[in-house]
Amino acid sequence: MEEAICRPTSKRIAVVTGANKGIGLEIVKQLASNGVMVLLTARDVKRGTEAVEKLKESGFSDVVFHQLDVADTSSIASLADFIKTQFGKLDILVNNAAILGIIVDLQHLDSSTKESMEQSGA
Ligand SMILES: NC(=O)c1ccc[n+]([C@@H]2O[C@H](COP(=O)([O-])OP(=O)(O)OC[C@H]3O[C@@H](n4cnc5c(N)ncnc54)[C@H](OP(=O)(O)O)[C@@H]3O)[C@@H](O)[C@H]2O)c1
DSSP: OOOOOOOOOOSOEEEESSOSSHHHHHHHHHHHHTTOEEEEEESSHHHHHHHHHHHHHTTOOSEEEEEOOTTOHHHHHHHHHHHHHHTSOOOEEEOOOOOOOOOOOGGGSOHHHHHHHHHHTO
16 A cells, blocks of 8 residues: 655645636635635646735645646546645545536537537537
């Protein structure tokens, strides 16, 4: 069995996906304000690190950045490894990233369904 090289912390550990802006960023603030160590994740390293830097400037110390594209399995595996080695646990997952999570094959839908899906932005 692999050993975890854990940071000694009694804090709860949270991951927030798509957290460089919007609702995800606000959730990071709320969790960090309530004594939770938060992994702010974003698919874009620049946008993510800038978000963490701004939070630190505003006094949020327990926020750490890690890259995560929720549509990329190697990125997911990399984050999982990081959590395992750094913390050895995960208490809270907020899967906020704005991604549909399903793949729609528009070619195989009938024309009326296709039209209504395109109009709704799906
Ligand atoms: N705002 C609303 O009124 C509302 C209402 C109902 C539900 N929601 C849901 O709440 C969530 C957040 O909404 P929001 O308004 O805060 O959205 P937002 O401002 O558009 O932010 C979406 C976040 O998701 C990230 N993201 C997109 N694809 C990703 C991927 N493949 N991997 C990782 N991150 C990814 C974006 O990163 P980039 O900056 O790199 O694009 C961004 O950080 C969404 O799931 C949305 O569907 C929102």
